[in-house]
Amino acid sequence: MAEFLSTRLSTDGERRPFADHGHAVLANAGGAALLYSRFEPGWRWSQDVAPIAGTERCRMHHLGYVLSGSMHIVLEDGTEADFAGGDLLDIPAGHDAWVTSDGPCEMVDFSPDATRYAVARPTDIAAPDDPAMTQVRRGYEAFNTGDVETLRSILAHDVLQHVAGHGRFAGTHKGIDAVLDYYGKLAESTQGTFRCDLIDVHGDGAGHVVAMHQMSATIDGAKRVSRGSIVFTFVGDKATDLLELHGDLPGDDAFFG
Numbered sequence: 001m002a003e004f005l006s007t008r009l010s011t012d013g014e015r016r017p018f019a020d021h022g023h024a025v026l027a028n029a030g031g032a033a034l035l036y037s038r039f040e041p042g043w044r045w046s047q048d049v050a051p052i053a054g055t056e057r058c059r060m061h062h063l064g065y066v067l068s069g070s071m072h073i074v075l076e077d078g079t080e081a082d083f084a085g086g087d088l089l090d091i092p093a094g095h096d097a098w099v100t101s102d103g104p105c106e107m108v109d110f111s112p113d114a115t116r117y118a119v120a121r122p123t124d125i126a127a128p129d130d131p132a133m134t135q136v137r138r139g140y141e142a143f144n145t146g147d148v149e150t151l152r153s154i155l156a157h158d159v160l161q162h163v164a165g166h167g168r169f170a171g172t173h174k175g176i177d178a179v180l181d182y183y184g185k186l187a188e189s190t191q192g193t194f195r196c197d198l199i200d201v202h203g204d205g206a207g208h209v210v211a212m213h214q215m216s217a218t219i220d221g222a223k224r225v226s227r228g229s230i231v232f233t234f235v236g237d238k239a240t241d242l243l244e245l246h247g248d249l250p251g252d253d254a255f256f257g
Contacts, residue, residue: 005030016118018048022104024118035064035114039071039105044098049118059127060113062091063199069105073097090197092141112200132234133203136211139239140198146187148180155179156238163244167253179242189256190217199227207234215252224255 006029007013013027013036021043025036045058053059057076070084076094083089084101091097093113099105109117116128129137135154142150161173161182168189173182186194194217203209209232216225226248233241246252 005032009034009036018043018118019051021048021099026115026117028115033110033112033115035109035117037107037109037117039069039099039107041099041102041104043105044096046096052118052120054120054123057094057096059093060117061093061111061198062089062109062113063111064089064091064107064109064114067106067108069099069101069103071097071105071107072100129201130203130205131237132207132209132232133201135234135237135239136201136209136232137198140196140211140213143183144195144197151180151183152176154237154239156235156240159238159240159242161242161244164246165249165253167256169256170253186217190219193218208232209234217255219255222255224252226252228252 007027009025009027013025016024016026018024018039021040022038024038027034027036046056049058050056066083066085066087066089068085070082072080072082073091074080074096075092082100138150139154141147142154155176157176158174159176159179161179163170163173163182169182169185173179194215196213196215199212199214201209201211210229211232212227212229214225214227216223218224226246228244228246231241231243231245232239
């Protein structure tokens with residue numbers, strides 16, 4: 001029998017104070033988890049959360065919405081951006097950030113990483129990502145930026161990518177050149193709008209990885225956003241097998257034709 005699940009953020013959430021200048025509150029209800037953060041003026045991640053997290057930069061991947069105020073973000077490669085109330089955001093791991101508004105910056109975060117934000121991680125255990133998971137993250141970034149050289153460094157020469165359904169790209173693409181050609185056709189058919197943005201990565205430490213993502217593309221003015229995943233098999237540092245899964249396979253087939 002179906003059931004309703006609910007949690008009140010203000011009374012049932014787990015409060016996580018920063019070293020100074022604010023706090024976060026995490027609450028969950030069934031499959032939903034939400035992190036609310038209040039960053040007071042003067043807050044900076046490297047000063048107010050780094051002492052708790054124990055890392056030089058924030059290693060969380062944020063998917064969220066800015067309720068009020070504003071913040072400046074700087075990535076490890078020097079890329080900078082500003083976010084303000086009303087912005088929906090996707091912030092990669094590896095960044096510093098600070099409040100730029102005169103009042104508090106309030107934000108909600110619904111990323112899988114939000115459950116690990118502003119808490120200490122034991123120093124005697126490894127990082128969450130195993131080597132194969134790290135390769136998958138590199139692969140998604142390379143795919144979205146058209147970095148073919150990096151993709152070639154990750155995919156085995158005899159890699160197989162299995163595309164489900166009955167659409168124009170369905171079937172098994174065999175070999176690295178065939179797989180890269182498939183990626184190129186995805187871009188061509190969507191006038192360069194196709195993206196596959198990573199949501200979460202799970203691994204078993206033995207070369208098997210499941211990556212959950214959100215696909216977005218536009219064809220002839222019609223936009224589609226849908227969810228899916230890829231099951232990866234790695235041998236050493238090379239991906240040898242990729243199996244695509246879809247949240248709405250008939251819908252994706254109809255979109256791509």
